[in-house]
Amino acid sequence: MVLALKDISVAYSDGQVAVANASMELAPGDKLLLCGAAGGGKSTLLNVAAGVVPRLVRPHRFSGSVLFDGAPIASLPKDALFARIGMVMQNVEEQLWDLGVEDLIAFPLENRGMARADIRERLQTMLGTLELDALRGRRVLSLSGGERRMVAIAAALAATPELLILDEPTTGLDPAARERLVRILKTVAGDGPALLVAEQDPGALESVTRSVRFLHSGRLSEPMEMAAAFGQQTPWLDAGILPPVRKPAYLKRVAPGDELLGVSGLRTVLTRQDGSPVLRDVSLTIRAGEIVALIGRNGTGKTTLVQSILGMAKAAAGTIRIRGGDATGWTVARRARSIAYLPQNMRRILFNMTVLEEVLFAITAGGAAGPDEKARAVEALAQYGLETLSEANPFGLSARQQALLGLACAHAAQAPVSILDEPLLARDVQGRQMLDRFLENAIAGGRAVLLISHDLDLVEEVASRMLILDRGEVVFDGSTGEGWSSAAFASLGWPRPPVLMEKAA
Amino acid sequence: MKRLEEVNFFVKLAAAFAVTLAAWLAPDWRFGVPLALLAVLFLKLAQVPGVRAYVKGATLLVLLVMASWIVNLLVQGLALTEAVPVATGMAARLVTTTAAFFFIMETSSPGSILAAASAARLPPAVTLVLSLTFGLIPMLREEFERIADAQRARGMEIDNVPFPVRLRFALARGVPLLVQAVRMAHAISLSLSIYGFDMSRKRTTWRSVGLMVEPRLTAEKEPR
Numbered sequence: 019m020v021l022a023l024k025d026i027s028v029a030y031s032d033g034q035v036a037v038a039n040a041s042m043e044l045a046p047g048d049k050l051l052l053c054g055a056a057g058g059g060k061s062t063l064l065n066v067a068a069g070v071v072p073r074l075v076r077p078h079r080f081s082g083s084v085l086f087d088g089a090p091i092a093s094l095p096k097d098a099l100f101a102r103i104g105m106v107m108q109n110v111e112e113q114l115w116d117l118g119v120e121d122l123i124a125f126p127l128e129n130r131g132m133a134r135a136d137i138r139e140r141l142q143t144m145l146g147t148l149e150l151d152a153l154r155g156r157r158v159l160s161l162s163g164g165e166r167r168m169v170a171i172a173a174a175l176a177a178t179p180e181l182l183i184l185d186e187p188t189t190g191l192d193p194a195a196r197e198r199l200v201r202i203l204k205t206v207a208g209d210g211p212a213l214l215v216a217e218q219d220p221g222a223l224e225s226v227t228r229s230v231r232f233l234h235s236g237r238l239s240e241p242m243e244m245a246a247a248f249g250q251q252t253p254w255l256d257a258g259i260l261p262p263v264r265k266p267a268y269l270k271r272v273a274p275g276d277e278l279l280g281v282s283g284l285r286t287v288l289t290r291q292d293g294s295p296v297l298r299d300v301s302l303t304i305r306a307g308e309i310v311a312l313i314g315r316n317g318t319g320k321t322t323l324v325q326s327i328l329g330m331a332k333a334a335a336g337t338i339r340i341r342g343g344d345a346t347g348w349t350v351a352r353r354a355r356s357i358a359y360l361p362q363n364m365r366r367i368l369f370n371m372t373v374l375e376e377v378l379f380a381i382t383a384g385g386a387a388g389p390d391e392k393a394r395a396v397e398a399l400a401q402y403g404l405e406t407l408s409e410a411n412p413f414g415l416s417a418r419q420q421a422l423l424g425l426a427c428a429h430a431a432q433a434p435v436s437i438l439d440e441p442l443l444a445r446d447v448q449g450r451q452m453l454d455r456f457l458e459n460a461i462a463g464g465r466a467v468l469l470i471s472h473d474l475d476l477v478e479e480v481a482s483r484m485l486i487l488d489r490g491e492v493v494f495d496g497s498t499g500e501g502w503s504s505a506a507f508a509s510l511g512w513p514r515p516p517v518l519m520e521k522a523a
Numbered sequence: 524m525k526r527l528e529e530v531n532f533f534v535k536l537a538a539a540f541a542v543t544l545a546a547w548l549a550p551d552w553r554f555g556v557p558l559a560l561l562a563v564l565f566l567k568l569a570q571v572p573g574v575r576a577y578v579k580g581a582t583l584l585v586l587l588v589m590a591s592w593i594v595n596l597l598v599q600g601l602a603l604t605e606a607v608p609v610a611t612g613m614a615a616r617l618v619t620t621t622a623a624f625f626f627i628m629e630t631s632s633p634g635s636i637l638a639a640a641s642a643a644r645l646p647p648a649v650t651l652v653l654s655l656t657f658g659l660i661p662m663l664r665e666e667f668e669r670i671a672d673a674q675r676a677r678g679m680e681i682d683n684v685p686f687p688v689r690l691r692f693a694l695a696r697g698v699p700l701l702v703q704a705v706r707m708a709h710a711i712s713l714s715l716s717i718y719g720f721d722m723s724r725k726r727t728t729w730r731s732v733g734l735m736v737e738p739r740l741t742a743e744k745e746p747r
Contacts, residue, residue: 068717070713070716070717074712074713074716074717075713096716097719097721097724100716100717100718100719101719105717111710112709112710112713112714113710113713113714113717113718114710114714115633115658115662115707115710115711115714116632116633116634116658116661116662117632117633117634117637118632118634118738118739120634120729120730120739120740121633121634121637121638121729124728124729125714125718126718126719127727127729128637128641128726128727128728128729129718129719129720129721129724129726130719130721130724131724131725131726131727132727133727134727134728134729137727137728137729138729138740141729141740142740142742145740145742146742151742154739154740154741154742155738155739155740157632157634173718177719328675328676330672330675330676349675349680349682349683350672350675350676350682351674351675351678351679351680351681351682352678352680354675354676354677354678355678359676359677366669366673367673367676367677368673368699369670369673369674369696369699370699371698371699379677379679380677380678383677383678383679383680384674384678384679384680384692411702413702413706427677431678
């Protein structure tokens, strides 16, 4: 066996059990998918399998045994162990720092003293195979979320590991990048390393993995054949995640009202490596009661568009209108009081010392908070299941809890427009309920939401209108249904959302 | 600017030490001040990022040094006409020194420092300390700016307010910055472990390193 876990239990504090008595084995060439809701213990179990827990990250309590290639993992020198295990974490920022793309991919090889010519040859192979040529010479921290993940995957594969561990590898990847990842895992991983992958979107990796185990509230199920589990509903729902094959569940839609946000002829100062502006000529309108989806390839400028709307990225031309008023000369803060922005990585906008203070800040924008504001903040936290965490430090929350905190902040602020950038909650049953609650509240209150997402099922189910951003312009603006059959969508080369197939069936 | 980023880190470090040495060996303010002005002018002409912020910081530094040295020298019995030139000379030395090391920090990425140190076959501990010392400060500054952007993006008016209020808001960023610095240190430590960084083994580098450091790997097939 490459890996054998026996009776693993992990707790990060008293009463907070992440994994309970989990046992599993992985033979050479095995491809196992680990599925479960966010916060169910997947990342902890993967970190145990990789030797990160308890060796590099010490939990409050740890018990059980981990054997790697027949030897206790604790007995292997750190260097030798991580030369044989490649890992990409769920929050890929945890393992990145300000290196260049080539530096990061070559980092494990350089650290092992590999000869320069061999490293360069390996780099050429990895950049070519993972189709990362366009990123040569870029700094990792300047890349989009999806691009960063692909570079981290390249770094994990560069050292030809015996065990490859990927935690939510498709997060932030556009559908084409997901297909590329699957292709790579099929060829590079092939019959070589054992693969252990945790994912909330099982459909993306169905063809790569052979079996699936479910992890729910720290408990690990027996393995099931992937082919047998894929079409079923119960095992996925029991584990707290949306089944990969399901009928669409549409959000109630309302007739659009007045314009809340308008962008005309926006061109950015920020340019691409070839000197062309990231956004060339963007125009769009978002009206009250609308949920508008913005889709486009990784690195196409979706986040830059949001930053331009908020005034954080300089515009060379164009106008921004907020509730009918020309907001072009407004400060970022003034615009932000009308637009609640929730990035994919919520850590980027958190800075208060408690969860309650974050929500109060959303209401008062740093001003004094009275009893009314406090009551509103507490009510918002309760809406999203965070009432017991009001005094917790926001940086100590899980990614899922931070995403919920973002919803609570936007809910409390009652901003006319909310921008949700790739919400991490869409594939987990409870998270999706919270997201739906937020969206329903917004449109019922005459507000609007701009949803940026690569989750096409989510777009189909909740968005009434779709914008496709490509080569710095909005190349499609119309109803979601028309969007899937548009030439602009076809040019992306993406598959249509899986729920549409089920709807047709 | 791009070409300056590609200059070997140790060449830049040697140049910075030479300029600093010249500043401290300058006999008085008549040599020191022109050298300091030349150093700042060089930053401006080389289009080093963040020069405006540097000039603001350097101005504050000059005022503080001048004030504290003049008071100190007056207390020691020197006349004002004697104290001012001495304080000016000291401020000029500090401006030249900080400008030289600001230039290194702004034009050296952690990757290029790692490459230069690895090519020089320095011990891994030295390599790490150098790249973290010179690489982390810009990262922390960017983090400071990110927190300010987060405050703006959540509706906090920190630009169109009086200077004392702006200063108070800037100081309030200290605590989240500290939290982020700890997280950053943790991320780097984890990254070093899982990518096999070992203090007992000298690193190699993929880059060609000479007086210049190769910035990117070209796609052409290379002879072995």
